[in-house]
């Protein structure tokens with residue numbers, strides 16, 4: 258025993274319960290417990306023994322009267338000072354000797370020392386000694402759930418021994434044990450008393466009370482003390498009695514970081530020791546993050562794909578809108594003039610036909626029932642467009658058939674043949690009907706990197722369809738799209754250049770940025786909704802677990818863990834779960850975006866910014882989910898919860 262116990266002086270202590278506080282569980286109790294005394298409090302069930310013991314053990318603070326520990330008035334102490342005193346001066350042994358079933362005997366016995374933040378070596382030495390003292394050294398590594406009732410009670414004594422408490426508070430420590438095991442436990446308590454500790458014991462068993470120096474009796478909340486019984490005098494008279502340290506001392510009580518690391522370890526242990534609950538919680542966060550990362554990945558991949566096409570087009574493509582009513586001859590003159598401009602490589606024309614003009618179908622409308630109109634687009638082009646837009650055909654070199662021969666030929670996009678009911682070979686030689694006239698299919702469009710919708714279109718020669726909107730597409734030397742876009746209106750119409758409308762893909766790029774911003778906004782709202790859902794489900798699961806862990810938390814509070822410490826353990830649990838969920842979600846989300854990209858033949862782009870933020874977001878969301886459960890856990894009253 259390193260610190261001598263203080264004298265305990267209780268005067269007119271009262272504890273009331275009930276809505277209007279009119280029910281007295283303890284009434285006008287006055288008691289002096291001398292240092293080193295072994296006191297038994299006996300009485301019938303419900304007489305108020307445990308209530309008084311909880312007040313003596315500083316587990317309950319809602320009492321009236323006065324209570325001094327040596328010279329210290331307990332009323333004047335802060336909650337933190339009381340936590341500290343419980344941790345350093347008191348040892349608790351309860352009837353329901355709670356042990357965390359998922360932790361080893363050794364780890365359970367370390368609880369009080371770890372909460373103090375004692376150095377690891379000191380923890381291990383003191384725990385080994387304590388387990389040896391109660392005969393549990395052989396069971397150090399066994400999980401607490403495998404211990405018998407008697408062994409669990411001895412574990413509780415070992416846990417109380419580790420901090421060298423000067424006051425032992427024991428509530429029915431032998432209540433659940435057979436008489437032989439009960440005697441062993443009492444021998445252990447006697448030994449502690451012989452070494453100088455004050456022992457205060459509650460029992461209803463006279464045989465157990467006989468171990469004590471003095472017995473007081475509770476009856477209906479009233480403490481009955483005969484004059485002779487009131488004090489036995491201190492066994493420690495003459496010994497040095499240092500004053501109690503009520504304020505946590507950093508030197509003795511370990512560093513803040515060691516305590517923090519103990520809370521983190523405890524939180525990780527709580528997560529890993531209940532795998533089913535944890536997996537369900539982590540899965541909720543993982544789903545949210547997989548959705549977020551997957552959507553961001555697919556967005557980035559698709560955006561890269563579009564950006565690639567637009568960047569290429571922006572460098573060397575200019576489109577001139579030909580006004581309606583322009584004749585074929587005028588258009589041809591424009592083509593010639595544009596073809597002669599410096600840095601122009603090729604020119605071509607394209608005219609999307611509206612569905613009413615084209616009325617494209619496989620058969621003539623009158624000829625067959627079941628002849629449904631073609632759903633894809635119909636486009637008229639001239640021979641120049643093939644070179645301008647890098648259009649590939651099968652067989653090759655079909656573009657010459659489109660050079661103003663006015664022949665009724667058609668090309669079918671690679672993805673349009675099936676819709677038209679053409680054979681696998683592209684339907685060469687078959688007829689399709691456009692604007693009421695038959696066109697012979699001469700081949701298939703196999704590639705159209707700059708105008709992918711041609712792959713789902715029927716393409717016919719331009720001259721027969723001069724009506725409607727038409728564009729001249731100019732392919733320039735790389736990098737000359739911008740300058741030519743400025744020069745072309747003047748070249749075509751020196752008198753009124755403003756009448757000529759010109760487009761470059763650079764404008765589309767701006768549009769893309771706008772669309773991307775909208776898409777990102779949409780993704781962000783989706784992610785927030787998913788995360789809110791994960792936080793809610795996490796919070797409700799943790800709330801339920803606070804309920805299930807009341808005793809564990811109450812014991813930790815009893816041996817000195819402050820309210821902030823309890824909250825910290827829960828917040829850490831939330832952080833660990835959120836982080837694990839985010840990491841699993843990153844893996845899942847990447848797998849989704851890679852699979853989608855592979856299915857489309859794209860190169861997958863990882864959304865690095867989102868991936869970098871995800872773990873932090875996971876930790877924050879986990880902590881948010883744990884916040885209310887942590888507050889609730891911190892509010893657990895050890896005096897109520899431990900009974």
Ligand SMILES: Nc1ncnc2c1ncn2[C@@H]1O[C@H](COP(=O)(O)OP(=O)(O)OP(=O)(O)O)[C@@H](O)[C@H]1O
Pocket residue numbers: 274275282300301302303304305306307308309461897
């Ligand atoms: N939190 C509480 N709320 C309301 N009443 C309480 C509360 N705690 C204790 N009581 C009441 O105070 C009285 C004394 O309870 P206490 O547990 O101190 O008795 P005890 O002598 O220790 O009984 P036992 O030997 O059965 O444990 C009982 O009537 C009990 O119902």
